[in-house]
Amino acid sequence: MPHSFTGSTRVLMADGTTKAIDRVRVGDEITNSVPGATGTQAHKVTAVMSRAGARWPFLRLACWLFTHRQLSLFCQPLSGARVLVMGTAFWNTDDCEGSPMDWRFDGILTAQIRRMDRAQRHQAVFFALRRLQAPLTDIPMPEEWGVDPTALAVLLRQGAAQLNGEPNDAFQQALDRFSEAPLFESEVDPQLPENFQLEAISGWMLASEALGEMSEAQTDALVVRTRELADYLDVYLRDTLTVVPGEEERERYLGNVAEPLRAYNAGYFATRNLEVEGRCHEGILTAADGPDLLASATGRELLDLCDNYSRELAAVLSAVPRD
Template sequence: MAAQIQRMDRAQRHQAVFLALRRLQAPLLDIEMPGDWGVDPAAVDSLLRCGAGRLDGEPDDVFQQAIAELSRAPLFESEIDPDLTGSFQLEAIGGWILLGEALGEISEVQTDRIIILAREQADYLDECIDGTLMAVEGEERRETYLGSVGDRLRVYGLGYFATRNLEVEERCHEAILAASASGDLLTSGAWPDLLNSCDDYSSEMVSVLHSFPRQ
């Protein structure tokens, strides 16, 4: 997968990063943030909308303004000790800020950093599931998936979410690279399918996060 990123141009790296952040998006949209964070849901919606509006890797003033608006929240002026769900929301926001800082360059290192963030969050959620004595929704489905996954992913010995994230990541990167020869991915029928795959994965994360009590 590192070799795939090395073959991408700047616009393709931006698309790969956007899809990685899409896999972290549902906790921002579907779970209310703590009131003392002072985060306006409209500012989050604007950030996500502007972030999806232009995926060529070039500087984007509208997107930067959306980041600046969100960054005015009290959240960024105080120390935060988040619960599990809050940590996923903070990491997702941090990923979008990293993307804003990368626009105009989006080097391989910057691309890796955000894509690895999505991998680390998936692995962290698996650790939380393994470490709890509570019943977590979807256990049978997760076991069935891990029992049927192909050897290419099984060899890593990862949990459900880390494996699923890699599966979707690989599908996204293959489509991004294939489009370089066949046309613009963003206007093809493959793009909605990739978005749906990322959203389905992200929604599963939210279902599991709901199983854990909030502070």
């Protein structure tokens, strides 16, 4: 996948010049290759977001393609370990600490995705995004973002309405309406809960781009995204020595967790997300309901699992002290 970054910290602008990524501002025009298109096309930066993760801090530029009117995400790592372009991950394994039981690289975790057809991969993506839903619905967004709650509700409803991997005009229309919020014309300085909200929103946008193809790589990238956010919260709580309600229950869960989850040596949210993810993928592969999975008893059980995890995630995010 070609990308517009020249060197480790510079972005190719539409006029042919380059600019350090931390100097890119809303309204700038950058250029990048677009999958399936010849040459490069211009993108207008509509938001600049930063995330200081424990292992991979990076800046994110949200850009509207002038020709396709789709939101694409460009991430430049400050550590040099990872580059995300058009929602696809490229890993520099020389900088990483992968091991046979590292969930970031373990092929065992993607084996189920490789067994899925397109509709099943769409369902896996939906459940991954469902596990991020409560931060969107249960935590108030900043007023200056101007997000219409009705538009958000329609987006989430349409995102669950047709899980067959095919393009969905109603979902795209809901996404277009949601994207009219001032958020998409602003620079933002998010707190921890807002980081999760932005990641969930961009996840839905990446899912929209994947419809019609929903490849193994696209599915894996979106599923891994939810894993990374779970680990990010664990690391944040650990490194900041933040104590939130439910600490004893979470420690008890980790003390009782069985193999193979124990072997990943992850924190509570990363481990719990992996457990729910595994049950979702198993249910998807064994269900006979096809695209109508959510209407079945199995689908409802998986929804409950994801929602319970998501509500716990939102509760902890809400309890974290703000700066």
